[in-house]
Amino acid sequence: MITARREAWTGRLLLIVLMAVTLLPFLSLFVTALHPSGTYPAGLAWPGDPQWGNFLRAFEAANMGALLWSSVLIVLGVVPISILLGTMAGFAIGHLRVIGARVVFLLFVLGLTLPFEGVITPLYYQVRDMGLLNTRWAIILPLIGLFMPFSVFWMRAHFVNMPAELSESARMDGANVWQLFRRIHVPLAMPAISSLGILLFLWTWNQFLLAIVLVDDPAKRTMSGALGAFQGQWGTDIPLLCAGSLLILTPTLVIFLIFQRHFVKALLQGSLKG
Incomplete structure (x- = not known):
């Protein structure tokens, strides 16, 4: 009993320390x-005269x-688009078990090992040859491809654990593959789809490298990508730079706080099924 209480208090203390370490950088920025x-x-040190107008100045x-x-x-x-293509491919590979599914899946797994930094140079020349440099398509199309693995x-981790009897019963009732996918498996896969959507949103919103390399106009970048231009212009004004950084971080923090419970629940469910 004493050992269990000691372990419980140790776990709580560890969580408090981790929370403090996580919040300290945000507190310092603020x-x-x-x-x-x-x-x-x-x-x-808290300023004697807080300059709340710095946030408005940074915004403008x-x-x-x-x-x-x-x-x-x-x-x-x-x-x-990433959710649609990923869900359809995950369903085909994980549940339908189409011919060559294992080979295709291994190729997608191999794609997980490719860092953005390793493909940015050939990607730049390909986007340039397509005439898409300095457009939002230069960010959208590569991200769709890079997020696909x-x-x-x-999604394959979800569909591979769905019972085959469910699909067999639907086929006996006259459902084709498309109806099987849209009316039965997609509704059941909503927790996995929702968690994937949240992750893709966070990664897209915070995308920095592609926005800096492929788009010159800051107004066509992501907010995180525009931080580089903002830093170059206001790098010597540390308070204004911190205010701008917080404004850029705010949307992702708001999204995470709103969907925190759903995100954690869906993320755990997806990891368990994998």
């Missing part, structure tokens, strides 16, 4: 953003209204 422009605050200086709209367009171009892997 406190620094409230200092007067041009100053270099030391530590976590970075033209974040246009960046927000650009990020929304990129997310809307990447996430739905994980999307297929994630």
Whole structure:
């Protein structure tokens, strides 16, 4: 009994320490953003006269209204298509067991090992030859391709554990493959699809490398990609830079807080099925 209580308190203490370590950088950014422009605050000292206007200045200086709209367009171009293609491919590989499914699946798994940095140079020349440089398509199309291995892997982990009897019963009732997929398996796969959508949203919104390399116009990048241009212009104004960084982080934090319970539940379910 004493040992169980000791382990419980040790676990709680460890969680508190991890939470403090996680929140400390955000607290440091927030406190620094409230200092007067041009100053270099030391530590976590609360300013005597908090400059709340730094957030408005950063919003206007970075033209974040246009960046927000650009990020929304990129997310809307990447996430739905990636989910659709990943779900259909995962269903075919994991449940229908089509000819060559194992080979195709191994190729997708191999794609998981490819870092963005390793393909950015050939990707740049390919996008240039297609005439898509400095457009949002230069971010949308590569991200769809780069997200496909994980999307297929994630959805296949769900469909491979679905009982075959379920599909056999539907076929006996006259359902074809498309009806089987759309009316039966997609509704059952909603937890996995939702968690995949949240992950793809976070990764797309926070995409930095492709936006910097393939798009010159900051107004056509993601918000995270525009941080590079903002840093180059306001890199010497640390409080304003911290305020801009917090504004860029805010949408992802809001999405995570809203869907926190659903995200954790779906993520655990997907990992258990994998």
